Amino acid sequence: MTISVEEFIYSDEWCGGIAKGKRLKACIPGGSSVPILPANLLLKTAKGEQRMMNYESLADGGFQTGTMMGSGGFIVFDEDQCIVKHTYTLARFYRHESCGQCSPCREGTGWMEKLLLRLDKGQGKMSDIDLLWDIQSKIEGNTICPLGDAAAWPVAAAIRHFRDEFEWHITNAAEAQVRNFGLAHYADAREVVPA
Amino acid sequence: MAEEIKKEAPPKMKVTIDNISVEVDPGTTILQAARLIGGDVTPPAMCFYTPLKGSGGKCRTCLVEVSKGSEKDPRPMPKLVASCRTGVMDGMEVKSVTSQRVLDARAGVVEFLLLNHPLDCPICDQAGECHLQDLSYEHGKEGTRYEFKRRTFKKHNLGQYIQLHMTRCILCYRCVFTADQVTNKRSHGVLDRGDHAEIATYIEKSLDNDFIGNVIDVCPVGALTDKTFRFKNRVWFTKPEDAHRDCDKCCGKVTLWKRGDEVLRVTARKDQWGEIMNTEDGKTGWICNECRFEKKDVKDWVIEGPTKVARHSVIGANHYEVLDKPEETVAKVMGGRQPKLLLDIHNISDVNDPSVDLSKIKGPATGAVFNKTKLIQEKENNN
Numbered sequence: 148m149t150i151s152v153e154e155f156i157y158s159d160e161w162c163g164g165i166a167k168g169k170r171l172k173a174c175i176p177g178g179s180s181v182p183i184l185p186a187n188l189l190l191k192t193a194k195g196e197q198r199m200m201n202y203e204s205l206a207d208g209g210f211q212t213g214t215m216m217g218s219g220g221f222i223v224f225d226e227d228q229c230i231v232k233h234t235y236t237l238a239r240f241y242r243h244e245s246c247g248q249c250s251p252c253r254e255g256t257g258w259m260e261k262l263l264l265r266l267d268k269g270q271g272k273m274s275d276i277d278l279l280w281d282i283q284s285k286i287e288g289n290t291i292c293p294l295g296d297a298a299a300w301p302v303a304a305a306i307r308h309f310r311d312e313f314e315w316h317i318t319n320a321a322e323a324q325v326r327n328f329g330l331a332h333y334a335d336a337r338e339v340v341p342a
Numbered sequence: 343m344a345e346e347i348k349k350e351a352p353p354k355m356k357v358t359i360d361n362i363s364v365e366v367d368p369g370t371t372i373l374q375a376a377r378l379i380g381g382d383v384t385p386p387a388m389c390f391y392t393p394l395k396g397s398g399g400k401c402r403t404c405l406v407e408v409s410k411g412s413e414k415d416p417r418p419m420p421k422l423v424a425s426c427r428t429g430v431m432d433g434m435e436v437k438s439v440t441s442q443r444v445l446d447a448r449a450g451v452v453e454f455l456l457l458n459h460p461l462d463c464p465i466c467d468q469a470g471e472c473h474l475q476d477l478s479y480e481h482g483k484e485g486t487r488y489e490f491k492r493r494t495f496k497k498h499n500l501g502q503y504i505q506l507h508m509t510r511c512i513l514c515y516r517c518v519f520t521a522d523q524v525t526n527k528r529s530h531g532v533l534d535r536g537d538h539a540e541i542a543t544y545i546e547k548s549l550d551n552d553f554i555g556n557v558i559d560v561c562p563v564g565a566l567t568d569k570t571f572r573f574k575n576r577v578w579f580t581k582p583e584d585a586h587r588d589c590d591k592c593c594g595k596v597t598l599w600k601r602g603d604e605v606l607r608v609t610a611r612k613d614q615w616g617e618i619m620n621t622e623d624g625k626t627g628w629i630c631n632e633c634r635f636e637k638k639d640v641k642d643w644v645i646e647g648p649t650k651v652a653r654h655s656v657i658g659a660n661h662y663e664v665l666d667k668p669e670e671t672v673a674k675v676m677g678g679r680q681p682k683l684l685l686d687i688h689n690i691s692d693v694n695d696p697s698v699d700l701s702k703i704k705g706p707a708t709g710a711v712f713n714k715t716k717l718i719q720e721k722e723n724n725n
Contacts, residue, residue, distance in 0.1 A: 247513060247532075247539035249400050254454035257537040261490045278487055285450030288421045289402050 148201045152176070153190045155200050156223060169225035172330055173309075176205055177217020179237050180297030182304030183230070184214050186330075210304070226330045231316050231323075234305040235263035241298035252295040255286040259302055266313060269320030276313050280306050355432040359383050359406075360440045372425035372436055373404055377615065383438045386448070386477050388455070388562050389514035390426035392617050393626040397519050398426035401512065402451045403477060407444050410435035422447055445481075452482035458493045458537070459563075460509045468564030470577040473616055474512065495540050500530070501548025503555060503569050503635050508540050511565035517541060517557035524628050525551040541565070552591055555634040559610050559618055570635050571599075571607040580606055582649035587642055591630040593621045597649050598640075605638045611649070 150161070156171065157164045165171060171186040190198060193212035198204050202216045224233070242256040262279055265271050283299035283306075290296070306313060312328040354365040357375050360383040366375045374392075376384045385406055390398030398404075404426045408419040413433030422444060425436070438444060456478060463469040495508035513532070518541070521528035529551075530543045543549065549557075558566050580599040587594045599607040610618045610629045621627045637643065703715050 242536060245536040247534075247536045248515075249402050250451055250454045250512065251402055253513065253537050253539070254457045258454075258457060258488065258490075281450075285447065285454070289405060289447050289451065291399055291402075291424075 148199075150200050151190075152198045152200055152205075155221075162223075165223065165225050169227065170330060171223065172226050172228055173224040173230065175214075175222040175224075175301070176219075177215045178220035179222070179240065180300055181215040181217040182210055182213075182300050183233075183308065184304075185308045188212050188308070210300070211307075214304070227327055229267075229323075229327045230305055230309040230312050231263065231267050234302055235260065235267045237301045238263050238298070241294065245294060245298070249291045249295070251286045252290045252298065255282050255295070256298045258282055259298070263302070266316055269316065269323050271313075271317045271320075273314070273317055275317075276306060276310065353432075355430050355434075357430040357432075357434045357436065359436045360438050366430055368429075370430050372406055372408075372423075372428050372430055372434075373398075375430050376406075376425065376436075376438065385425050385438055386473075386481060387426055387615070388473055388477060388512060389516060391516050391519070391560055392615075393620075394516060394519040394523060394560070397514075397516055399424045401455070401514055403448055403455075403481070405444055405447050405451070407437040407441040408434060409437050409441075448481045449483050452478050453486060453488075455512050456482070456486060457488050458509070459512070460492060462510070465573075466507075466510065466564040467567045467572055467577075468510075468561075471616075472564060473562035493537065498542045499546055499548065500543065501550055503631065504549055504558060505567045505569050505572060506541065507565050507567070508542070510563050511541055512563055513539055513541070514562055516560040516562070517566060520557050520560050521549075521551075521554065524553045524556055527551065552630045552632075553628055555631045556610065556618075556628050558634075559612070562616070568607060568635070570638065574606050575599075575601055582651060584611065584646040584649050585643035586646065587633065587637065587644060589630060589633055592633060593625070593627050593629065594633060595621055595627055596629055596633055596643075598643060598645070600640075603640055605640055605643070608634045608637065 150158075152174075155161045156174075171189070173183050173185050174189045175181060175183045176189070188208075192198050192204070192207045194207070196204075196207075198207070205214055205216045207213045224230075238256065238260040242260040245252045245256045247253045259279060259282055262271070262275050262282075266275055279302055283302045286295045287299035287303070288296065315328050316323045352368050355368055355370075356363055356365050357372070358364075359372070359376050359379060362379050362383060364375055364378050366378065373385055373387060373390060385404035387398070387404045388401035390401075390404065402424060404424055405422040406425045407422055408428075410416045411419060411434065412431030414431075416433075425438075455474065459474065463472070463475065466472070469475065493509070498506050498508070500506050515532065518528070518531055521530060529547055530541060530549060532539050533542045533544070534540060555568075558568050561567075577599065580601050583598045583600060585596055585598045587596075595611060596608050597611050598605050599609065608629070610627050613619045618627050702719070703711060
């Protein structure tokens, strides 16, 4: 609780840095349901302070520039990871886990999964991104249990922080099938010497 | 001793819904309080069914915003709450149609419910008295943004009386609660989970129980329909009549849906919310399978008179004189904006006013001709 996120990822005492000297792209710090954060917002908060591994610091900035500690299941993405594909994986998981009692979660999770699969396969449309945003806003807070919220947050955060990657997936559909978007402006401030 | 224990009736609680106040007993839900007011402020309910214990909370169409929790704790509730499962507190303030958040959420829920609905209303027996039709007309948006294949299901045989169309189902669980609470053994339920959940019997089993026919009445959509009535007629062509017979299994008080002298369908009596009414002794008027499916002859019944259909739906179209009109305060609350009302034709149309004698108009009655005639008639009446 007293160490910084940067120390947790890079120090040899804890995680020992990212394998093969790759650079940090994004991180989901609290289990799959909490909002994903790009590297530049993860290591430092929007105010420029060091982000610590505790509830208050991770939640700093709300959902706009912060995230949640959640259950503490720390997932780190390096520069080779595709955010669209990961968002699809999460949406598929929540669609599978939805119990089907209340209608926003039952129908909405399946719809989001289908849209994200289409985006991932490069068959998406620009309007799909706004549609996804609208669907998640109709699910969040309107369900019986928090699974609806948990399904909506990763999609919302991915669009909030990685919208240009989604757009790139649509405009460069063929290229998106063979290579990843890369780091773009999310690169962490920290220079990493390849091992 | 017993007299000492008996307490006074608990004080009434005041709840304000869209600036209209109503006093209700403790333990009433927001939805029931809103139904006392009636009109547009009443949230729609697809899964809640008053006679069924434990129903509600699933469809999320009845979401309302609680802008003030109670007199003691005036904080607003952060999320929209399901009004059918939330009890009122003294001094609670609720926003229903006056909150844009609620309207957006409801439109979203309608879109979700219609995602996998086949929209086969032209061949559906429920069309005309379908709650989903009313809901999407009143609270939905035009068109859908869904571009994928709609889900379909394998057919399940439920016996000689009940037809199940799982594709139309919105999973309100009402029929499951009915079978649990009205019949003595439930043999159908929800299989699977998530968006492939379905109402079914586990192994192809027909539903045979004396009261299982009631699942047709509680179904808000056309998922469970009456095989003896299937494709016989559209509901708006049939004439509903109250009738009763001496039945040793049930109350025997029903509505006959007739075409001419032919009894096409028998259902329980329903109130303006589409729920089965209580009989005089305060019990819910469930009817047995014998009354529902086998007594299809006028001679079996004692006709009491025409049913007054008090519902915002196509079946209420010829009976709208008994509709409770909402209070005019709604316009005041909404800043002069008049909400869309399904059967409020008189207020909108120029050419539909009962005070004008149509036989005095020659030729087609356009708005201008109609208004002119109206003026002339008013003058004549004044003289």
